[in-house]
Amino acid sequence: MASRSSLMRALRAPAVSANASKSSRRAVAGAARAPSAATSNPAGIRCLSTTPQRLVAPTLARPVKLTTQTYPNLKRDSRFATVTDEHVARFREILGDNPSAIVDGVTGPIDEGDLEAFNEDWMHKYKGQTRLVLKPASTEEVSQILRYCNEQRLAVVPQGGNTGLVGGSIPVFDEIVISIARMNEIRSFDDGSGALVVDAGCILEAVDTYLAKQGYIFPLDLGAKGSCHVGGNVSTNAGGLRLLRYGSLHGSVLGVEAVLPDGTIMNDLCTLRKNNTGYDLKQLFIGAEGTLGIITKLAIHCPQRSPAVNVALFGLESYEKAQLAFREAKKQLSEILSAFELMDGKSQQIVSLVKGQDKPLEGDHPFYCLIETSGSNGEHDYAKLEAFLEDVMTREVVADGVVAQDETQIKELWGWREGITECLGHWGGTYKYDVSIPLKEMYLLVEDTKARMEEAGLLGDTDDYPVVAVLGYGHMGDSNLHLNIPVRRYDPKVEQALEPFVYEWIQKRNGSISAEHGLGIAKKNFVGYSRDDTMLGLMKQIKNLYDPNGIMNPYKYL
Amino acid sequence: MASRSSLMRALRAPAVSANASKSSRRAVAGAARAPSAATSNPAGIRCLSTTPQRLVAPTLARPVKLTTQTYPNLKRDSRFATVTDEHVARFREILGDNPSAIVDGVTGPIDEGDLEAFNEDWMHKYKGQTRLVLKPASTEEVSQILRYCNEQRLAVVPQGGNTGLVGGSIPVFDEIVISIARMNEIRSFDDGSGALVVDAGCILEAVDTYLAKQGYIFPLDLGAKGSCHVGGNVSTNAGGLRLLRYGSLHGSVLGVEAVLPDGTIMNDLCTLRKNNTGYDLKQLFIGAEGTLGIITKLAIHCPQRSPAVNVALFGLESYEKAQLAFREAKKQLSEILSAFELMDGKSQQIVSLVKGQDKPLEGDHPFYCLIETSGSNGEHDYAKLEAFLEDVMTREVVADGVVAQDETQIKELWGWREGITECLGHWGGTYKYDVSIPLKEMYLLVEDTKARMEEAGLLGDTDDYPVVAVLGYGHMGDSNLHLNIPVRRYDPKVEQALEPFVYEWIQKRNGSISAEHGLGIAKKNFVGYSRDDTMLGLMKQIKNLYDPNGIMNPYKYL
The missing domain is CATH 3.30.465.10 (Uridine Diphospho-n-acetylenolpyruvylglucosamine Reductase; domain 3)
Structure with a gap:
């Protein structure tokens, strides 16, 4: 277990030997805990994600609502044709005889499970009603499919790995899914x-x-x-x-x-x-x-890979101190700083609770920051990190900290940041907002939203309350906050308290209602909070220019 | 004067003290020459450009040809109206009484010199025939001007600092120049x-x-x-x-x-x-x-400024060795590498000749590379640079080298790269190509073009030959070559030998005929060598969408 004094001791320990080879990871003398059993991945190429497949939300077993039930105002666009046997025959012509190129629930009976993976997102939040999935193997096949769909007014949804958070890759009605999974060279x-x-x-x-x-x-x-x-x-x-x-x-x-x-x-x-x-x-x-x-x-x-990677996790007393730490990290770590992530205390309590693991730092801190450095020379990077840590700890910008000692510990520390999304689903669901706000006021959104939930009597520790917590984390280096509200059940009262409140709050600060997750279906109706009518008009011009029949991923985006 | 042995000695000298303050420039122990009288700029903020105003080409005094004479096939677009007294009156209404807001050669006589700076480029290669320059002071004024021009079908040319190399900011016929020089807060x-x-x-x-x-x-x-x-x-x-x-x-x-x-x-x-x-x-x-x-x-x-900057200049025996040096620099200097510039021997001979200065390295090398590092810690950066230099000199990748010792020498070394453009104008003119080519074959374009000029009997040391030299330099880090052909006179035979030869050569290698200088009027007719008809068609769609009347910077770009 790391404490401030042990961290400082560790930092003052003699520097370890320089990189032996380009690919070796430099072990940093630190005070991290022993690796947990959960991080069993063999050390080698760094793999930030320890979740190979994001197909099933951890605890949500109940039947998933159709997107059309969640959004009852959505009506199927009557311009679009319905897929017929004749259409499918043409697609079979284009794609050839390969049975892996088509999932056909149109021309005959089919195991509905085969369609499910394409009709539902990994969080089970969105559910479409497609009866047809096409999996072209070449650009030429994609071209023939789209040309035909355009002629026949068949709406389509392009789908990649289906890991989105806003329903962008899930059909709403019976749009044809075009999966590009077979184009992977x-x-x-x-x-x-x-x-x-x-x-x-x-x-x-x-x-x-x-x-x-x-x-x-x-x-x-x-x-x-x-x-x-x-x-x-x-x-x-x-x-x-x-x-x-x-x-x-x-x-x-x-x-x-x-x-x-x-x-x-x-x-x-x-x-x-x-x-x-x-x-x-x-x-x-x-x-x-x-x-x-x-x-x-x-x-x-693609940039060259840095042979030396260091990761440190800090506890901080306030958001003001987190901002100060970020400013110092930018200044002192400069060209080797490769990540500066913010997690609030509540998010870390939940990860600890759901995973059943002790946090890497003793006690509770209101905020945590994860810093990663990547550079070409481990000795130099360590010296910079050491100087930075001494500075921020001496000046009490940072209350406590831990530095990863090896590859396993690097992954473990990252796990406390990357594990948040999935742990939040523990109670049943999460309202998620991915927003960008000028740094100074960024975390205030979490506080104001929490106060609003408390005032409305929606937040509490027992099953009487729908809301489990209001918390925030994200990419501090990019002014990008993930406001998350884990809930015991989806409740219209919670939604009414959240929207348009959150969007109006962001609009007032010239923030973005969609920083990195996209618009999809989730934010289609809220773009006006970040873009004026002129911009929206110009965007619609572009859409009309490229897709005059509107067949590409309809009911979403703008 | 630096030699390999003196450079190596200098590199092995004891490291100098660490940065005293964030803004101080770290002096690198090196073997550079004493600063020349030409670099009289006071040390302080680094200013790569020592040419404050690029308004006049150094030696070209003869009257400049009108662009319409250079491109006799260009005809004025009859859709455009001619500027009248009434138009000018409306512009005066928009811009107010400020005499600095308008240069009016329409409604009465005017000192022609007042229009010249807007009708000619700094190289005196392009000359337009505008009679009216508008200098709005606000976005709202720009908006009113453009709306009126669009209604009246008046063609316009937006103009910034007028430092372009392809005639993009110079009118061709009587287009109105809109200068944004007054919008500078x-x-x-x-x-x-x-x-x-x-x-x-x-x-x-x-x-x-x-x-x-x-x-x-x-x-x-x-x-x-x-x-x-x-x-x-x-x-x-x-x-x-x-x-x-x-x-x-x-x-x-x-x-x-x-x-x-x-x-x-x-x-x-x-x-x-x-x-x-x-x-x-x-x-x-x-x-x-x-x-x-x-x-x-x-x-x-904007990124944070690096307090430590080092600059080194090398001589190399071949282009292959320059590529090897670049690869090693990327690997070993990695996150602190901020420039890797290539200059061939001929370009440096010409700078030396025109400036009347000795080159920083003894003798002639077929190639030179200028490397700049920028980082947050001078000690670390110097150690990395030292290790890199020892490596490339020991392995004879680099034949000779010099490291700048202070701010003045940094500027002086940069001067050998940045002075090329202006020194090439010494004989009267330069054919310039700014191209991007996959690195392996990049310099081959210079060799092939030189061979072509020699075969055509156009290249020689006396006034009998139009071509002075064929040379290349550029941003090696970006695969960006500047092929330059300084000439004693512009000659149709040279042009015929160069074009479409150069463009076809680039097309065969999937290069770009315009890397960073833009298309302007110079490359309007050659875009097809880097873009297929589909792409060009899609681009023209965008142009028609935004500018259906074609008033914005006509006769250029696509």
Whole structure:
């Protein structure tokens, strides 16, 4: 168990030997606990996600409501045709005889379980009614499918790893699901420039594992990496854990191949870092959530992998001190700072409770910060980290802290951040908001929301109260807060207290109601809190230009 | 004068004391020459550009040809109205009585010199025929001007610092110039997040100087920083010297305020790093070269300024060794590498000849590389640089080298890279190509072009030959080559030998014919070498959507 004094002692211990090889992880002298039994993954390539498949929410067993029941005002768009046997025959022509290329609940009876994985999200929050899933194996097949769907006015939903949180990849009515899971080849990698070309259906973790062998890293990392597709990451402009260091996908994606609704293949698969030949159209597809077309391949600039990684976890007395710690980390750790994550005390209490594990630091702290450094020289990084820690502890910015000693402990510390999402589902459900707010006021949203729940008599420790807790965590380095309200049951009273309150609160501070999770169906009606009518009008122009029949991922986004 | 042995000795000298303060520049023990008289700038904030105003090419005194003479096939678009006294009266109404807001050669006689600065580029390569320059002071004025121009079918050219190389900001016929020079306020800076909001007419160097005082840096740097506007930088998606470290503007620009041709003000001036609320429309304006609208304000993410900067210059025996050095620099210097620039021997001979200065390294080397590191800890950075240098010199990757000892020497070494453009103009003119090519074959373009000039009997040392030299330099870290052909006179034979040869050569290697300089009028007809017809068609759709009357910067871009 770490305490401030033991941490300081550990930090003052003699430095360990320098990196032996490029791929070895530098062990930092620290005071972390012994590894728990839960972290049984063999040390090797760092794998932030220890959840290989996010298909089932941990405790929610009850039947999932149809999205159309949750949103009773949604009506099926009468412009769209219903899938017929004739349509399916045409799709079979395009996709060939491969039985893995189609899940057909249209032309005959089918095991409904086969459709379920495509009709439901992993949190069991959204449920669609598709009867047909198509799994093309090539860009050309995607093109033929979309051209035909466009001609026939068949609505479609592009689906990647189905790890989204806003229902973006789940059909609402009977839209055809187009899964790109079979398009999963790594096409090329230039180990001089770091330019990688991959199919959109590659799983993020698989790509990163491939890159690790070349000494490179994918510039994006997130909890769902074991399931999510890189095409989905780009389509949703995923942010994640490395944005602080490597920037957004708008900067790192070099090229995109996408199929437009009319079947046009847009070949913008450039692998160069600089290319000023005309409008940068690929940018429109980054974050379009499949409403303009389907991304089939992408080229991305990958940085070199840092051989030295250090992780530290701190307890802090207040949000003001967390801001101070962040400012100092940016200044003192500068080019080696690769993550600065914030977790409030309540989120850590819940992880501890649900996992049945003691927290890495003694006692309860109102706030915790997880800092990661990545650099090319372990000795240098450790010296910087040591100086930083001495400074923030001497000045009492930080109350207590622990530094991971090895790869296992690095994973364990990350587990206290990455385990939050799943632990919150313990009581039955979670209201989730992924927002961006100027740093100074960021955590105030949690406090104000908590006060509102208390005033409304909705928050309490017994089954009489729907709300278990109001808590916040997120990517402090990106001003990105995840406001979460775990509940014992979904309750209209809670929803009425939350919305539009949360959105209005954000609007007043010029924040974003959707930082990195996308709009999907969850936030479609709230975009106006972050965008004015002019912007929304201009966006709708773009949608109409590319998808005049509206067949791409309808009922969502805008 | 540095030699390999003296450099190695210097590198092995005892390390100097650690940084005294955050803003002090760490002096690196090295073997650089004494500072030349040319670098008289006082040490302080690093200013890469020592050319405050790029208005006049050094030696070209002859009358400049009209762009319409250079491109005789261009015809004035008859859809556009000619500016009348009535139009000018309306503009005066919008802009008020301020005499600095308008340069009017329409309603009466005027000193032609007043129009010249807006009708000609700094290289005297392009010359337009505008009779009217408008200088709005606010977004609202820009909006009123554009709305009126759109109604009246008056063509316009947005103009920033007029430092471009492809004629993008110079009128061709009588288009009205809209200069944003009067819109030059720094609006806000958040020293927690690094988010800066500025008017588009701010001069890059002024903004960077402001940021330096806050301990931050603008994520873009280029030779013309003393004159160019940040709005122009974003409109042309400028690349420059810091892209290797801080990435492209598509990643660092957080928000844009732009006025569309119909006067609509697009307020996308977000200051958050993460904002997934709809299509990222601002991206279309980054690199649109003023063909979709006028950027009036921008928000950009600025990184913290590195207190320690080191610069080294090497001589190398071959392009293969330059590639090897780059690979090692990326690996060993990793997170502190902030520039890796390539210059061939010929370019350095010319700078030496024109400036009348000895080169920093003895003798002639076929290639030179300039490396810059920027980090938070001078001791650490120096240790990394020392290890790197020992490695590449021991393995004879590098033949000779020199490390700058202080701020003055840093500037002097940079001068050998940044001085190339202007020294090449010494003989009268330069054919310039700014291209991106996969690294392996990048320099081959210079060799092949040189062979072609020799075969055609165009290259020689006397006045009988139009071509002085064929040479290359550029941003090796970004696969970005500047192929330059300094000439004694512009000659159709040279042009015929160069084009379409150069473009076809690039097309075969999937390169980009325009890496960072933009298309302007110079490359309008050659975009097809880097983009297929589908892409060009999609781009033209976007142009028609935003600017159906085609009034924005006509005759250029696509």
